[in-house]
Amino acid sequence: MKVLVVGANGRVGSHLVNKLVENEHFVYAGTRKDNLTSTSNNARYVHIDLLASPDVIAENMHDAEAIFFVAGSRGKDLLQVDLNGAVNVMRAAESKNIKRFIMLSSVFSLEPDKWDQAFLKDLTNYNIAKHFADHWLIHNTKLDYTIVQPGVLKEQPGSGKINVNIDYPGENAIENVVDTLVQSLRDSNTIGKVITMSDGKTPIADALRNL
DSSP, rough: EEEETTTSSHHHHHHHHHHHHTTTTEEEEESSSSOOOOOOOEEEEEEOOOTTTTHHHTTTTOOOOOOOOOOOOOOSSSIIIIHHHHHHHHHHHHHTTTOEEEEEOOTTTTOOGTTTGGGGGGGHHHHHHHHHHHHHHHHSSOOEEEEEESEESSSSSOEEEEEEEOSOOOOEHHHHHHHHHHHHHHHGTTTEEEEEEEEEEEEEEHHHOOO
């Protein structure tokens, strides 16, 4: 498929672009930085500014058939980037009739009663932003969405195994998160699902197949 990764220069996005290319997708790598160059014939960097209007964003979506939203401000601009920027991309996708939309979110973003658990206490403002972005995707769009909600991200090798529908937030190797995102695109069973996850014991394909 031809896919757009919004947030392609981030911790998750850069790995995601590479993994999608390895899986023989053509990737539009969306970022505000104009000085990035592709190392693959199957990836092309495109200018995506989340502060721009949906119409302007749509112009650079080209002929993408699916969108991954993995962008984030790292706490610097939660309202304009993590919340409204995500909504702008959703609106742009609908205007381009791009149906498939995979959102990287935060564990329990849609369950405020769980925000007092462990490390989530320090992420309340982030979870508020992700809460309303996820809520918009579910209730204010007709997109074929999947929302992937990991806990804290770790720069460590992935095991290829996860737990889903978890009760308590756990650590997530970025590689496991990326593989879960890619598998979500492959598996139509994930459409319309909110997937809470952590590193675990079940192979990723099996975990998603049995949602």
